[in-house]
Amino acid sequence: MKRRRTVLLSLAGLLGAALTALPVQQAGADEVEQVRNGTFDTTTDPWWTSANVTSALSDGRLCADVPGGTANPWDAAVGQNDITLVKGESYRFSFTASGTPEGHVARAIVGLQVSPYDTWYEVSPELSVSGNSYSYTFTSPVDTAQAQVAFQVGGGADAWRFCLDDVSLLGGVPPEVYQPDTGPRVRVNQVAYLPAGPKNATLVTDATAKLPWQLKDDLGATVAHGWTVPRGTDVSSGQNVHSIDFGSYRRPGSGFTLVVDGETSRSFDIGTAAYEQLRLDAVKYYYTQRSGIAISDELRPGYGRQAGHLNTAPNQGDANVPCQPGVCDYTLDVTGGWYDAGDHGKYVVNGGIATWELLSTYERSLLAPTGRPAKLGDGTLAIPESGNKVPDILDEARWELEFLLRMQVPDGQPLAGMAHHKIHDAQWTGLPLLPSDDPQKRELHPPTTQATLNLAATAAQAARLYRPYDRAFATKALTAARKAWAAALAHPEVYADPNDGIGGGAYSDTDATDEFYWAAAELYLTTGEKQFRTYVLNSPVHTADIFGSLGFDWGRTAAAGRLDLATVPSGLPGRDKVRQSVVNGADRYLSTLKSQPYGMPYAPDDNVYDWGSTHQVLNNAVVLSTAYDLTGTAKYRDGAVQSMDYVLGRNALNMSYVTGYGEVSSHNQHSRWYAHELDPSLPNPPNGTLAGGPNSNIQDPYAQSKLLGCVGQFCYIDDIQSWSTNETAINWNAALTRMASFVADQG
Numbered sequence: 138m139k140r141r142r143t144v145l146l147s148l149a150g151l152l153g154a155a156l157t158a159l160p161v162q163q164a165g166a167d168e169v170e171q172v173r174n175g176t177f178d179t180t181t182d183p184w185w186t187s188a189n190v191t192s193a194l195s196d197g198r199l200c201a202d203v204p205g206g207t208a209n210p211w212d213a214a215v216g217q218n219d220i221t222l223v224k225g226e227s228y229r230f231s232f233t234a235s236g237t238p239e240g241h242v243a244r245a246i247v248g249l250q251v252s253p254y255d256t257w258y259e260v261s262p263e264l265s266v267s268g269n270s271y272s273y274t275f276t277s278p279v280d281t282a283q284a285q286v287a288f289q290v291g292g293g294a295d296a297w298r299f300c301l302d303d304v305s306l307l308g309g310v311p312p313e314v315y316q317p318d319t320g321p322r323v324r325v326n327q328v329a330y331l332p333a334g335p336k337n338a339t340l341v342t343d344a345t346a347k348l349p350w351q352l353k354d355d356l357g358a359t360v361a362h363g364w365t366v367p368r369g370t371d372v373s374s375g376q377n378v379h380s381i382d383f384g385s386y387r388r389p390g391s392g393f394t395l396v397v398d399g400e401t402s403r404s405f406d407i408g409t410a411a412y413e414q415l416r417l418d419a420v421k422y423y424y425t426q427r428s429g430i431a432i433s434d435e436l437r438p439g440y441g442r443q444a445g446h447l448n449t450a451p452n453q454g455d456a457n458v459p460c461q462p463g464v465c466d467y468t469l470d471v472t473g474g475w476y477d478a479g480d481h482g483k484y485v486v487n488g489g490i491a492t493w494e495l496l497s498t499y500e501r502s503l504l505a506p507t508g509r510p511a512k513l514g515d516g517t518l519a520i521p522e523s524g525n526k527v528p529d530i531l532d533e534a535r536w537e538l539e540f541l542l543r544m545q546v547p548d549g550q551p552l553a554g555m556a557h558h559k560i561h562d563a564q565w566t567g568l569p570l571l572p573s574d575d576p577q578k579r580e581l582h583p584p585t586t587q588a589t590l591n592l593a594a595t596a597a598q599a600a601r602l603y604r605p606y607d608r609a610f611a612t613k614a615l616t617a618a619r620k621a622w623a624a625a626l627a628h629p630e631v632y633a634d635p636n637d638g639i640g641g642g643a644y645s646d647t648d649a650t651d652e653f654y655w656a657a658a659e660l661y662l663t664t665g666e667k668q669f670r671t672y673v674l675n676s677p678v679h680t681a682d683i684f685g686s687l688g689f690d691w692g693r694t695a696a697a698g699r700l701d702l703a704t705v706p707s708g709l710p711g712r713d714k715v716r717q718s719v720v721n722g723a724d725r726y727l728s729t730l731k732s733q734p735y736g737m738p739y740a741p742d743d744n745v746y747d748w749g750s751t752h753q754v755l756n757n758a759v760v761l762s763t764a765y766d767l768t769g770t771a772k773y774r775d776g777a778v779q780s781m782d783y784v785l786g787r788n789a790l791n792m793s794y795v796t797g798y799g800e801v802s803s804h805n806q807h808s809r810w811y812a813h814e815l816d817p818s819l820p821n822p823p824n825g826t827l828a829g830g831p832n833s834n835i836q837d838p839y840a841q842s843k844l845l846g847c848v849g850q851f852c853y854i855d856d857i858q859s860w861s862t863n864e865t866a867i868n869w870n871a872a873l874t875r876m877a878s879f880v881a882d883q884g
């Protein structure tokens with residue numbers, strides 16, 4: 138029935154940030170209705186319902202009886218298929234709906250009608266008994282003739298009645314321009330500057346001449362003042378900016394603001410306490426990523442959950458996982474480890490570099506002049522192993538190491554000693570989904586040279602670091618590392634299939650020379666043996682310039698070897714040159730940082746921000762911090778410390794990418810279990826969770842619907858659907874861990 142609606146709900150009030158303003162109609166736009174029979178005047182055809190839903194015409198509407206006792210929204214649904222969408226065209230999706238009794242939610246989606254059921258647009262309004270009208274505009278990221286409009290109404294304990302009318306998907310409407318709310322134009326580190334450290338800010342302004350600034354304390358008194366430095370157009374954001382240096386002010390306190398050009402910045406501290414907290418929170422993140430163990434609500438209030446993937450239904454479990462068909466004929470117990478990110482997959486490539494960076498945080502605390510090992514020692518992280526006299530950071534890393542060891546191909550098999558690349562679900566799952574609720578089949582994917590060398594490198598590093606605490610484990614790790622090394626030498630070019638990305642990420646990489654170098658370096662540093670020394674010295678990677686603009690990452694691991702060769706004592710011939718190469722890399726990052734008005738050591742080629750750019754900024758800062766550890770030269774320390782400002786709010790979006798740190802911080806990261814944005818009974822990610830951050834390639838449809846054409850720093854959105862800009866990941870938090878620990882040590 139086509140009813141006239143006089144009142145459109147105040148959409149912004151109803152759904153807050155999830156909504157954008159209604160578009161202004163462009164005169165003469167060619168608008169075409171895509172939905173057939175959205176008005177239900179005489180029939181409900183061609184609408185379908187899931188088998189458990191009965192629907193019928195009622196007063197010119199479609200009304201459906203929804204059963205109780207289903208688990209997921211999609212377990213009960215009403216929809217229409219075979220809708221055509223045109224990539225880049227904007228659509229207004231509108232409908233009226235009611236729910237009886239009060240309080241039920243309908244998840245309204247436009248998505249792919251067949252597997253993998255991509256969702257291109259979704260909203261989940263809470264319905265009223267009297268009914269309301271809803272209207273949203275989005276831009277299609279795809280060309281398809283297989284779109285569906287569906288209303289997913291399952292997931293509730295009790296039965297209810299859902300009624301629908303006036304469903305419309307109108308093509309050819311003017312697109313909406315997404316405008317992020319970036320707050321005051323003065324951009325600061327919203328958390329804290331170190332009292333004796335650098336203090337820089339960035340102003341976005343049209344002004345071309347210098348402007349006066351004031352630093353105000355918590356009472357509003359001016360405690361310092363000076364002039365901005367005009368910097369012209371900033372490439373990373375496209376903005377006209379000035380920079381501000383207030384480093385001469387050193388008195389600790391909280392509630393400071395910077396006032397300039399009629400704007401007042403978000404507030405910040407001058408002090409070290411926040412970094413001591415961040416040092417802990419960044420590592421505490423790993424406990425709640427653990428697989429195969431119940432998460433204690435006592436240790437992590439609000440985050441307790443059942444163990445995931447322990448062969449308890451509906452999990453199929455990780456205790457006896459077969460290979461993908463045709464890959465092997467054995468099963469492995471690959472329980473434990475950390476979930477990689479927001480998915481339930483576990484990957485040896487990526488698990489390796491993440492483990493290395495946690496272990497290297499610990500190793501640095503033993504070796505660097507400013508290192509303080511007790512800060513991550515036993516009892517610091519509130520994990521089940523706290524109190525066992527082993528440093529907590531080693532206990533946490535061991536949870537993953539034990540898993541990595543389980544991924545090794547057993548003796549007697551053709552590829553014995555290699556490591557399976559990954560284990561994950563056979564199909565992608567939807568959100569939200571607790572690890573313990575994942576019903577998918579789990580599969581081992583083929584072994585790869587890179588996974589094998591990730592295992593060799595981290596197990597070798599573990600052998601030297603755990604020896605004082607557990608000799609047997611150290612020996613076991615070294616044996617596994619040697620076996621992996623030999624297997625990699627025998628199979629030096631077995632790479633992951635780049636198309637093996639169903640149910641989990643591909644993590645494909647066609648160059649293993651860097652992983653060989655890294656593994657040889659760790660084996661040499663642990664054993665001192667000539668075979669590994671010779672390999673290191675003969676590797677072309679050893680003398681290559683490896684400190685590029687994107688920094689090191691899961692697929693570019695040479696720096697892990699180089700940094701350790703530079704810092705871990707050994708008799709390596711030419712070690713001074715190795716150390717100098719790190720300093721040279723740091724010099725390059727320092728000059729990048731100086732050229733950037735936002736002060737980060739990151740300037741990717743053509744301004745193409747990469748997937749996980751926040752952690753690449755931090756990893757470049759790790760090189761700066763290592764140069765400081767090696768030389769004691771203050772400019773490297775200051776560069777490393779200053780890099781943290783960008784991650785904590787001194788950026789074009791004026792937000793901190795670390796949950797719970799700063800007045801405005803990322804908190805809707807893509808995760809199946811920190812899915813508060815989709816299910817209010819679930820938590821947001823824990824404080825100290827790093828978001829991937831700006832990614833120019835915006836691979837996910839949600840980001841594409843909002844950010845097409847974005848410039849560098851603007852290619853980010855804090856929405857759970859944006860898996861390419863806003864995921865959490867174990868390798869990213871490892872970079873945060875390493876840098877938080879370094880900055881805290883400079884207090």
Ligand code: 9MR
Nearest residue numbers: 477478480641642643644748749864866
């Ligand atoms: O961070 C990874 C990025 O560099 C890759 O290009 C991408 C495709 O393989 O995968 C990213 O990692 C994701 C992984 O594949 C699956 N788990 C979530 C990871 C973070 O988004």
